Amino acid sequence: MSINIDKLLTLLQDALERDDFDAAIKIIEALRGPDQAVLFDELEEDEQKELLPKLKNEISADILEDLDDPEAVKLAESLPLETIIQIVDEMEPDEAADLLGDMSDEQSQALLTRLHDADEVRPLLLYPDESAGGLMTSEFLALHPLMTAGEATEALRAWNPDSEEIYYLFVADDEENLVGIIGLRVLILADPNSVIEKIMDRDVISVNASVDQEDCARTMAHYDLAAIPVVDESGLLIGIITHDDIVDVLEEEATEDVYRLSNLSDSELDPDSPIKEQLKGRLPWLYLNTLTALFGAWVISNYEHIIAQAAVLALFQSVVAGQGGNTASQNIAMAVRTLATEHVGARAQRRIIIRQFFMGILLGVAVGSVVALGVYLWRGNIYLSFVLGLALVANLSFGSMIGVLIPLGLEKIGVDPALASSVLVTAATDSLGFFIFLSLAAHFLQEIQ
Amino acid sequence: MSINIDKLLTLLQDALERDDFDAAIKIIEALRGPDQAVLFDELEEDEQKELLPKLKNEISADILEDLDDPEAVKLAESLPLETIIQIVDEMEPDEAADLLGDMSDEQSQALLTRLHDADEVRPLLLYPDESAGGLMTSEFLALHPLMTAGEATEALRAWNPDSEEIYYLFVADDEENLVGIIGLRVLILADPNSVIEKIMDRDVISVNASVDQEDCARTMAHYDLAAIPVVDESGLLIGIITHDDIVDVLEEEATEDVYRLSNLSDSELDPDSPIKEQLKGRLPWLYLNTLTALFGAWVISNYEHIIAQAAVLALFQSVVAGQGGNTASQNIAMAVRTLATEHVGARAQRRIIIRQFFMGILLGVAVGSVVALGVYLWRGNIYLSFVLGLALVANLSFGSMIGVLIPLGLEKIGVDPALASSVLVTAATDSLGFFIFLSLAAHFLQEIQ
Numbered sequence: 001m002s003i004n005i006d007k008l009l010t011l012l013q014d015a016l017e018r019d020d021f022d023a024a025i026k027i028i029e030a031l032r033g034p035d036q037a038v039l040f041d042e043l044e045e046d047e048q049k050e051l052l053p054k055l056k057n058e059i060s061a062d063i064l065e066d067l068d069d070p071e072a073v074k075l076a077e078s079l080p081l082e083t084i085i086q087i088v089d090e091m092e093p094d095e096a097a098d099l100l101g102d103m104s105d106e107q108s109q110a111l112l113t114r115l116h117d118a119d120e121v122r123p124l125l126l127y128p129d130e131s132a133g134g135l136m137t138s139e140f141l142a143l144h145p146l147m148t149a150g151e152a153t154e155a156l157r158a159w160n161p162d163s164e165e166i167y168y169l170f171v172a173d174d175e176e177n178l179v180g181i182i183g184l185r186v187l188i189l190a191d192p193n194s195v196i197e198k199i200m201d202r203d204v205i206s207v208n209a210s211v212d213q214e215d216c217a218r219t220m221a222h223y224d225l226a227a228i229p230v231v232d233e234s235g236l237l238i239g240i241i242t243h244d245d246i247v248d249v250l251e252e253e254a255t256e257d258v259y260r261l262s263n264l265s266d267s268e269l270d271p272d273s274p275i276k277e278q279l280k281g282r283l284p285w286l287y288l289n290t291l292t293a294l295f296g297a298w299v300i301s302n303y304e305h306i307i308a309q310a311a312v313l314a315l316f317q318s319v320v321a322g323q324g325g326n327t328a329s330q331n332i333a334m335a336v337r338t339l340a341t342e343h344v345g346a347r348a349q350r351r352i353i354i355r356q357f358f359m360g361i362l363l364g365v366a367v368g369s370v371v372a373l374g375v376y377l378w379r380g381n382i383y384l385s386f387v388l389g390l391a392l393v394a395n396l397s398f399g400s401m402i403g404v405l406i407p408l409g410l411e412k413i414g415v416d417p418a419l420a421s422s423v424l425v426t427a428a429t430d431s432l433g434f435f436i437f438l439s440l441a442a443h444f445l446q447e448i449q
Numbered sequence: 450m451s452i453n454i455d456k457l458l459t460l461l462q463d464a465l466e467r468d469d470f471d472a473a474i475k476i477i478e479a480l481r482g483p484d485q486a487v488l489f490d491e492l493e494e495d496e497q498k499e500l501l502p503k504l505k506n507e508i509s510a511d512i513l514e515d516l517d518d519p520e521a522v523k524l525a526e527s528l529p530l531e532t533i534i535q536i537v538d539e540m541e542p543d544e545a546a547d548l549l550g551d552m553s554d555e556q557s558q559a560l561l562t563r564l565h566d567a568d569e570v571r572p573l574l575l576y577p578d579e580s581a582g583g584l585m586t587s588e589f590l591a592l593h594p595l596m597t598a599g600e601a602t603e604a605l606r607a608w609n610p611d612s613e614e615i616y617y618l619f620v621a622d623d624e625e626n627l628v629g630i631i632g633l634r635v636l637i638l639a640d641p642n643s644v645i646e647k648i649m650d651r652d653v654i655s656v657n658a659s660v661d662q663e664d665c666a667r668t669m670a671h672y673d674l675a676a677i678p679v680v681d682e683s684g685l686l687i688g689i690i691t692h693d694d695i696v697d698v699l700e701e702e703a704t705e706d707v708y709r710l711s712n713l714s715d716s717e718l719d720p721d722s723p724i725k726e727q728l729k730g731r732l733p734w735l736y737l738n739t740l741t742a743l744f745g746a747w748v749i750s751n752y753e754h755i756i757a758q759a760a761v762l763a764l765f766q767s768v769v770a771g772q773g774g775n776t777a778s779q780n781i782a783m784a785v786r787t788l789a790t791e792h793v794g795a796r797a798q799r800r801i802i803i804r805q806f807f808m809g810i811l812l813g814v815a816v817g818s819v820v821a822l823g824v825y826l827w828r829g830n831i832y833l834s835f836v837l838g839l840a841l842v843a844n845l846s847f848g849s850m851i852g853v854l855i856p857l858g859l860e861k862i863g864v865d866p867a868l869a870s871s872v873l874v875t876a877a878t879d880s881l882g883f884f885i886f887l888s889l890a891a892h893f894l895q896e897i898q
Contacts, residue, residue, distance in 0.1 A: 006794055032652070034671050042794050157638050166634050167616055167675065184633035185615050189606050203481070221700070222483050224693035226616065226675055243692040244673035247699060251670075254703030255786045258710065262782035263775055270787045271780060271801040271853055278808055279815075282779050286816055289775050290768070294823065297764040307760040314756045314763035315746040318879075319739070321767065326712060326738050330731050331720060333711035337704045338719045345455055345491050352720040359727055366728075367735055374743065404720055430767075 009042045016047050021054050028055060037066030048075055053083045061090035064099065070268070073102045081107075085114050093117060094137040094239075097124035101134075123238070132216040133209030135249065136230040136239030142172040143196050145179055150192030152182075167226040170237060171200050178206055178229055178237040206231050209238060214253045217246040218341075257336055260418035261329075263289060285423070292427035296321070299431045303438035310449045312379065313441050316388050319371065321433030324395035327363055328425045331356060331403025336418045339411050352404055360400025361393065368392035383447035391437035399429045458491045465496050470503050477504060486515030497524055502532045510539035513548065519717070522551045530556075534563050542566060543586040543688075546573035550583075572687070581665040582658030584698065585679040585688030591621040592645050594628055599641030601631075616675040619686060620649050627655055627678055627686040655680050658687060663702050666695040706785055709867035710778075712738060734872070741876035745770070748880050752887035759898045761828065762890050765837050768820065770882030773844035776812055777874045780805060780852025785867045788860050801853055809849025810842065817841035832896035840886040848878045 008027060015023040028036050028051075040048060040063050052060050052075065064072050064087060076084050076099060088096050088111060100108040100121065108125075112118050120138045127133025141159045143152050152169065169187065171180035180200030190199050206229045207216045220228050220243065230239040256267040266281030273281075300307070300317065307313050335352075338344060344352075372389030376382060406424055407417035441448055457476060464472040477485050477500075489497065489512050501509050501524065513521045513536060525533050525548060537545050537560060549557040549570065557574075561567050569587045576582025590608045592601050601618065618636065620629035629649030639648050655678045656665045669677050669692065679688040705716040715730030722730075749756070749766065756762050784801075787793060793801075821838030825831060855873055856866035890897055 005792055009794065009796075032654075032672065034673070038792050042796065153637055156634065166632075183615075184637060185605065188602055188633060188637050205481075221693070221696045223481065224483070226692055243675055243696075244670070247670045247692075247696065250696060250699060251703070251790055254700070254706070255790070257703070258707055258782050258786050261707065261711065262778045264779050264782055269783055270791075271783045271805060272787075272797060275804065275808060275811065279811065282776075282808075282812065283815055285779075286772065286775055286812060287819065290772055290816055290820060293768040293771050294820070297768055300764045301761075304760045304764070307756065307763045311753045311757035311760065311763075312750075314760075314766070315749045315753070317763070318767050318770070319742040319746055322742050322879075323735060323739055326735055327731075329711045330713050330734075333707050333713055334718055334720045337707050338721075341700055341704070342719075343454055343487050345458065347458075347491065348721060355724065356720060359724060359731075362724065362728065363731065363735060366732055367739055370736065371739060371743070430771075 005039060005042060008039055012039065012043070013047065016043075016051065021051075024051060025055060028059065033059075033062045034066055037063045041067060041071070045075075049078055052087075053079060057086050057090045060087045064088075065091055065095040068268075069098065069102055072099055077103060077107060081110060081114075085111060089116050092137055093120040093139055094124055094135065094245075096121045098129060098134070101125055101129060127209055130213050131209065132207045132211045132213060132230050132241060133239070135213050135216065135245050136209070136241045138239050140229075140237075140240040141166075141169055142176070142237055143169050143182070145171050145173060145195075145197035145200070147196045148192060149187055149190035149194050149196065149199065152187060152196055153192070156187075167242070170204070170229050170240070171196055172237045176236045178204055178231055178235060180204060181229070204229065206237075207241075208233070213249045216241065217249040217253070220246045221250065253340070257340060257418045260416065261332065261336065261422050263422060288423055289426070292423065292430065295427065296430040296434055299434045300438065303434075303442065306438060306442050306445060310441065310445060312381075312384065312448065313438060316375065316384075317434050317437050320388065320391045320395050320437040321430040323367055323392060324399035324429035324433045325426050326399075327360065327396045328399035328403035328429050329422070331400055332407055332417075332421045332425060335404050335407035336421065339407065339417055344408075349408055352408070353401075356400045356404045357397070360397035363400065364393035364396030367396060381448060383444040384441075387437065387440045387444055387448070391433070391440055394436050395429060395433040398432055399425070402428055454488060454491060457488055461488065461492070462496065465492075465500065470500075473500060474504060477508065482508075482511045483515055486512045490516060490520070494524075498527055501536075502528060506535050506539045509536045513537075514540055514544040517717075518547065518551055521548055526552060526556060530559060530563075534560060538565050541586055542569040542588055543573055543584065543694075545570045547578060547583070550574055550578060576658055579662050580658065581656045581660045581662060581679050581690060582688070584662050584665065584694050585658065585690045587688050589619065589678075589686075589689040590615075591619050591625070591686055592631070592649075594620050594622060594644075594646035594649070596645045597641060598636055598639035598643050598645065598648065601636060601645055602641070605636075616691070619653070619678050619689065620645055621686045625685045627653055627680055627684060629653060630678070653678065655686075656690075657682070662698045665690065666698040666702070669695045670699065702789070706789060706867045709865065710781065710785065710871050712871060737872055738875070741872065741879065744876065745879040745883055748883045749887065752883075752891065755887060755891050755894055758894060759890065761830075761833065761897065762887060765824065765833075766883050766886050769837065769840045769844050769886040770879040772816055772841060773848035773878035773882045774875050775848075776809065776845045777848035777852035777878050778871070780849055781856055781866075781870045781874060784853050784856035785870065788856065788866055793857075798857055801857070802850075805849045805853045806846070809846035812849065813842035813845030816845060830897060832893040833890075836886065836889045836893055836897070840882070840889055843885050844878060844882045847881055848874070851877055 012024055012027045036059060100111060115121060124138060139161050141155060168181050168183050170178060171182060173179050180202050181204045182200045186199055205223055207219060209230050209232055227240050227242045229237055230241060232238050259267050263285035264281055265285060269278060269281045368389040371392055372385040375388055376385040402425055407421045410417040410420060461473055461476045485508060549560060564570060573587060588610050590604060617630050617632050619627060620631060622628050629651050630653045631649045635648055654672055656668060658679050658681055676689050676691045678686055679690060681687050708716050712734035713730055714734060718727060718730045817838040820841055821834040824837055825834040851874055856870045859866040859869060
């Protein structure tokens with residue numbers, strides 16, 4: 001973004017403070033749609049409520065479409081019904097449905113009875129937000145296979161949709177079954193008298209409306225599609241999804257991966273989210289991690305008498321536990337992203353498991369030997385160094401294995417590998433790290449003291 | 450992907466074992482391009498080398514385009530020059546340039562002197578892989594502003610590019626300066642006699658060839674563009690980038706975020722990468738983490754005499770350190786993804802810092818009080834519980850603050866916040882966690898023993 005948001009924001013807020021709405025509107029209107037939303041998003045809530053009804057309805061609609069869902073809902077619910085009806089009528093049907101789906105039942109019913117395009121919006125409300133049906137728009141043009149190219153061009157002229165970007169047209173038969181696809185370039189270059197059926201491509205890739213949005217986005221990305229038709233259970237064409245939606249979905253899913261690996265369950269959180277929502281998304285995972293940490297403390301408690309005799313052990317137990325965890329985290333990260341973006345066949349899985357077994361030993365020897373040497377130089381006790389080095393080899397080997405086995409296993413049983421891998425693996429590498437180190441040390445207690 | 454890769458792979462490998470290349474080719478040709486690559490990717494290296502030259506050149510080209518870069522290079526380098534020339538000639542210029550850029554200088558020179566499309570490929574070699582110039586293709590059609598719509602349609606007909614998907618056409622003046630853009634829909638619906646200049650959109654969003662690929666992808670995603678023109682320093686139109694490229698870039702960048710947060714520096718690694726590359730990408734970070742862990746051990750060593758008197762402290766020091774780290778990780782994840790996907794203004798930053806200050810205290814009290822209670826029930830020592838609870842409040846508050854301050858600070862000085870946040874923050878929460886807990890405990894040593 002090449003615009004200077006901070007500077008424009010100052011200008012805009014100054015104008016609003018002076019109640020100079022003409023100036024404020026001019027600042028907004030000079031920007032491109034997505035930038036209008038970015039700037040608007042920076043305003044205080046009361047400034048937003050004041051400004052939105054004063055903008056042109058198309059602009060307000062674009063802004064509401066681009067705001068984060070919770071913010072858009074909050075803002076929409078705070079406006080008078082008359083105002084919000086006019087704005088929502090200008091929104092694209094899929095965006096309008098998303099907004100209505102998140103509003104209170106009462107408000108969304110009130111809106112639906114008054115909207116001009118209610119018939120386009122209502123069917124979209126049937127599908128969950130996170131499905132292909134929740135992503136699609138009902139604003140599409142379906143051609144008939146027996147039309148001519150010239151008639152198709154006329155149909156395109158008559159259609160004149162809100163959204164300006166069209167990449168392909170879809171072809172449906174008398175029963176509305178999807179039977180073909182035709183790119184605009186083919187249509188331009190075709191003889192106006194040629195029949196659509198003859199020039200269309202019959203190999204159409206479509207998704208079912210109930211398919212998860214991530215699978216849908218992966219299909220579009222895999223086949224490099226700019227748009228994909230959505231069909232219902234019986235193969236009827238009911239909507240389309242365009243490339244800009246899949247970028248949003250893939251970003252959302254990537255954020256979800258990052259969050260889940262960092263023990264955050266709610267992918268809509270950001271550092272600026274309300275305290276209550278952050279507590280809800282963060283605290284359960286912190287408690288779960290605390291529980292596993294206390295289990296680690298219990299493991300150590302079995303060796304309390306040994307630590308009492310050789311307090312030096314307390315210095316290094318966390319090094320063993322922590323480096324096992326770090327090794328495992330590297331494997332989890334690789335496994336989670338690879339499973340998310342590629343096909344991992346049975347043969348590849350076996351190869352991965354064997355490779356990570358050797359990786360673990362190598363990393364364990366590499367880290368263990370350096371630590372053993374360093375700690376020998378520091379503390380001058382060869383037994384302590386030996387126990388520490390050996391424990392690191394064992395725990396890094398274990399961490400490496402479990403760091404691929406748990407994500408692969410979770411994927412196999414249909415659980416998102418990003419979701420639970422991190423907690424499970426840390427619990428295992430911590431507890432096992434403490435156990436290996438302290439039980440080995442117990443054998444050499446006389447020498448380590 | 451609805452195809453059954455594992456089953457097809459067995460069929461394909463059986464055919465190859467019988468030297469029945471006709472059957473093998475049929476299996477490949479029955480699939481869509483991207484699926485051909487997925488299946489091919491599962492073959493053993495020697496099978497790949499045997500099969501590729503026997504496929505049609507267009508198919509081999511598509512497969513090479515879809516393979517991961519290192520694999521494609523390895524395969525290309527292993528084939529006879531004659532074979533690889535024919536295949537590369539069928540590749541899209543940007544993909545051919547990527548491949549040549551990664552091959553040995555000797556081989557890429559040999560190829561360049563023999564390629565038909567060398568003139569299209571050579572200019573693309575000037576730009577780094579990770580820039581807009583490295584992403585663009587030189588295969589585009591530029592219209593002249595004084596052409597008519599009819600002439601533009603004729604130009605489109607005469608062009609007939611390798612890639613079938615065209616979304617917009619770009620308009621350049623006599624000096625090849627980019628002056629406008631026109632969607633195919635507008636062209637279809639225009640009177641054939643109307644002049645392009647009159648119907649084109651003059652508000653063109655373009656990127657400079659030297660711009661980083663992530664910034665370029667973000668611009669396209671922000672403005673929902675299906676394609677973006679690339680210009681050089683003087684504004685000359687030199688290429689275009691299409692939506693499928695930006696999906697790949699955003700996926701790559703998301704993977705990079707996940708990897709960097711998990712201490713992996715090479716975003717091309719996967720669990721199946723060669724041992725040597727994994728060691729190179731993993732070991733330096735493990736050593737760095739080990740170093741910070743040993744610093745933590747040194748912090749503890751200052752309290753060794755206290756632990757010798759109250760070994761119970763060794764049980765809980767890691768709980769304080771670990772939960773501070775977990776709290777900070779949550780903040781880092783939120784900050785990194787928010788900075789990657791949104792504009793965070795100065796005002797928002799201040800709000801975030803204040804909010805996370807309070808969040809830290811709240812989370813600290815929530816976790817600290819529960820742990821204090823639990824440990825009191827377990828060990829029955831109120832002083833130990835008090836010290837532990839207080840240390841948790843302090844370390845979680847600290848973790849929460851540093852978990853936003855470090856990413857925001859790194860972003861400000863132009864360092865990727867995902868890169869170093871994790872190591873820096875863990876080092877801080879570990880060391881401070883040990884220090885707070887053990888130094889507090891030192892004050893109550895008589896009571897805790």
